[in-house]
Amino acid sequence: xxxxxxxxxxxxxxxxxxxxxxxxxxxxxxxxxxxxxxxxxxxxxxxxxxxxxxxxxxxxxxxxxxxxxxxxxxxxxxxxxxxxxxxxxxxxxxxxxxxxxxxxxxxxxxxxxxxxxxxxxxxxxxxxxxxxxxxxxxxxxxxxxxxxxxxxxxxxxxxxxxxxxxxxxxxxxxxxxxxxxxxxxxxxxxxxxxxxxxxxxxxxxxxxxxxxxxxxxxxxxxxxxxxxxxxxxxxxxxxxxxxxxxxxxxxxxxxxxxxxxxxxxxxxxxxxxxxxxxxxxxxxxxxx
Amino acid sequence: xxxxxxxxxxxxxxxxxxxxxxxxxxxxxxxxxxxxxxxxxxxxxxxxxxxxxxxxxxxxxxxxxxxxxxxxxxxxxxxxxxxxxxxxxxxxxxxxxxxxxxxxxxxxxxxxxxxxxxxxxxxxxxxxxxxxxxxxxxxxxxxxxxxxxxxxxxxxxxxxxxxxxxxxxxxxxxxxxxxxxxxxxxxxxxxxxxxxxxxxxxxxxxxxxxxxxxxxxxxxxxxxxxxxxxxxxxxxxxxxxxxxxxxxxxxxxxxxxxxxxxxxxxxxxxxxxxxxxxxxxxxxxxxxxxxxxxxxxxxxxxxxxxxxxxx
Numbered sequence: 001x002x003x004x005x006x007x008x009x010x011x012x013x014x015x016x017x018x019x020x021x022x023x024x025x026x027x028x029x030x031x032x033x034x035x036x037x038x039x040x041x042x043x044x045x046x047x048x049x050x051x052x053x054x055x056x057x058x059x060x061x062x063x064x065x066x067x068x069x070x071x072x073x074x075x076x077x078x079x080x081x082x083x084x085x086x087x088x089x090x091x092x093x094x095x096x097x098x099x100x101x102x103x104x105x106x107x108x109x110x111x112x113x114x115x116x117x118x119x120x121x122x123x124x125x126x127x128x129x130x131x132x133x134x135x136x137x138x139x140x141x142x143x144x145x146x147x148x149x150x151x152x153x154x155x156x157x158x159x160x161x162x163x164x165x166x167x168x169x170x171x172x173x174x175x176x177x178x179x180x181x182x183x184x185x186x187x188x189x190x191x192x193x194x195x196x197x198x199x200x201x202x203x204x205x206x207x208x209x210x211x212x213x214x215x216x217x218x219x220x221x222x223x224x225x226x227x228x229x230x231x232x233x234x235x236x237x238x239x240x241x242x243x244x245x246x247x248x249x250x251x252x253x254x255x256x257x258x259x260x261x262x263x264x265x266x267x268x269x270x271x272x273x274x275x276x277x278x279x280x281x282x283x284x285x286x287x288x
Numbered sequence: 289x290x291x292x293x294x295x296x297x298x299x300x301x302x303x304x305x306x307x308x309x310x311x312x313x314x315x316x317x318x319x320x321x322x323x324x325x326x327x328x329x330x331x332x333x334x335x336x337x338x339x340x341x342x343x344x345x346x347x348x349x350x351x352x353x354x355x356x357x358x359x360x361x362x363x364x365x366x367x368x369x370x371x372x373x374x375x376x377x378x379x380x381x382x383x384x385x386x387x388x389x390x391x392x393x394x395x396x397x398x399x400x401x402x403x404x405x406x407x408x409x410x411x412x413x414x415x416x417x418x419x420x421x422x423x424x425x426x427x428x429x430x431x432x433x434x435x436x437x438x439x440x441x442x443x444x445x446x447x448x449x450x451x452x453x454x455x456x457x458x459x460x461x462x463x464x465x466x467x468x469x470x471x472x473x474x475x476x477x478x479x480x481x482x483x484x485x486x487x488x489x490x491x492x493x494x495x496x497x498x499x500x501x502x503x504x505x506x507x508x509x510x511x512x513x514x515x516x517x518x519x520x521x522x523x524x525x526x527x528x529x530x531x532x533x534x535x536x537x538x539x540x541x542x543x544x545x546x547x548x549x550x551x552x553x554x555x556x557x558x559x560x561x562x563x564x565x566x567x568x569x570x571x572x573x574x575x576x577x578x579x580x581x582x583x584x585x586x587x588x589x590x591x592x593x594x595x596x597x598x599x
Contacts, residue, residue: 049586056589221585246585 013192015054016202043210045218055175058203063173067121074117145173147226154231158184168272294441307474316507387425398428405498407432463493481516504534533566
């Protein structure tokens with residue numbers, strides 16, 4: 001007897017749950033040979049709004065966890081990625097038939113996760129400071145997470161680039177909402193499934209799929225987002241900056257005119273983490 | 289299996305007619321599917337603001353906290369097109385502090401009384417509490433019914449107590465809290481509504497909950513009570529008002545409740561003399577959504593009146 005095929009409905013990972021778009025719309029995802037793969041949710045600004053609410057709810061709990069515990073959880077993500085490495089490589093191969101490149105990207109993504117898992121309890125020692133002041137004060141600066149960060153991932157390297165943008169933000173206790181690659185969305189769907197089983201509290205990472213033109217204006221103007229981290233071209237950057245000005249939102253851009261080497265050592269590290277930190281300086285009286 | 293009701297309660301239910309539970313739930317599920325577009329939405333949000341009984345009922349309430357609540361009730365936002373709320377709702381001891389700030393304004397002072405939230409105090413004590421709140425300047429009294437007596441079938445006792453509180457109120461508006469979550473069934477909610485309405489004056493309220501139990505105002509409870517008000521009005525011509533309270537935190541929920549009022553009782557009940565929301569957090573979200581409609585950008589809760597330290 002022939003068995004009926006069981007096809008998966010790709011869903012986005014928002015607030016720790018798997019959602020279809022609020023609008024109910026989808027778009028066709030095709031592989032590099034032009035064959036239909038699946039229908040991907042076409043998320044709208046209302047999905048973005050819901051994702052921000054979920055991220056804001058998860059934020060205080062995530063930021064309050066010890067740095068050590070956040071590191072453990074990030075390492076757990078790497079473990080879960082490792083256990084589904086073949087599936088991720090197959091997902092990348094849908095749109096990029098070079099399977100060696102796909103495997104290399106998955107390995108780099110896992111290594112990057114481990115890299116940031118190591119940073120959670122170290123960035124503070126390097127970025128925080130004790131400041132010399134001439135008054136009788138013990139003056140020190142600590143780094144605090146900003147809050148909810150909006151991410152617009154680039155089209156290329158859909159797994160590695162997405163993770164490389166998400167990880168530095170969540171390392172320090174921010175929560176993120178991220179729009180995945182439009183042309184290669186399937187790895188982000190898998191990533192959501194992996195995050196769901198990796199001890200990461202629901203709502204810390206919210207992933208959705210759709211078109212930039214639907215999402216970008218709302219991401220720029222949404223007052224609850226403290227920063228936008230975007231791989232964007234010139235006109236997109238202008239639009240984001242104009243929207244962000246209203247609520248003095250921080251913008252961090254990866255200009256899409258330049259090719260980014262996502263595998264490079266400088267695509268990761270302390271300075272990526274610093275983008276999404278707010279320094280807090282305390283003046284503590286001494287010797288009085 | 290829930291215990292069966294005592295005879296007195298059963299005969300009241302058969303007199304006023306039972307509630308079709310499945311029908312009610314199907315009906316209210318439809319309210320959440322209405323699409324309310326821009327202009328209507330702004331109108332509904334402003335109407336909802338004008339219907340809020342801005343509430344603080346905590347053991348840690350102080351005159352200072354009540355003062356800031358009163359100022360918020362008077363001016364929910366910088367935008368002058370956003371109206372004041374209908375009332376503030378506080379404990380009796382704090383009425384006189386609210387009165388200082390609200391005298392001469394459109395914002396009324398509601399006070400819970402009668403040993404809120406349990407109602408488990410001697411009647412004389414409860415009535416004394418009502419008189420104290422009224423003499424301190426409360427414009428509205430929120431009383432709780434004796435749920436234990438109601439469920440035991442002592443309906444005359446419950447009704448007499450409501451009548452006694454009504455008399456103690458004098459000219460002050462009375463709101464009767466049924467505490468729907470403790471009444472267990474829609475039939476009982478309808479019966480308690482009728483029991484209260486029969487001794488209330490036009491313009492007095494029936495109210496869902498204290499907000500102090502696990503489950504609060506729901507669209508289902510609200511619908512049962514709205515239909516009871518409608519049936520009672522058609523029977524007697526007396527217009528009873530309605531106040532859902534507890535658990536209504538978002539503007540979206542508030543609009544769904546307003547749809548229920550519009551579609552069950554009509555426009556005559558769409559004003560703050562006939563319908564109120566008992567809520568503490570709802571006003572923040574209403575103002576936030578109004579700001580969103582005005583600016584086009586989603587607003588962060590901390591830019592309005594929530595703690596600026598929130599994430």
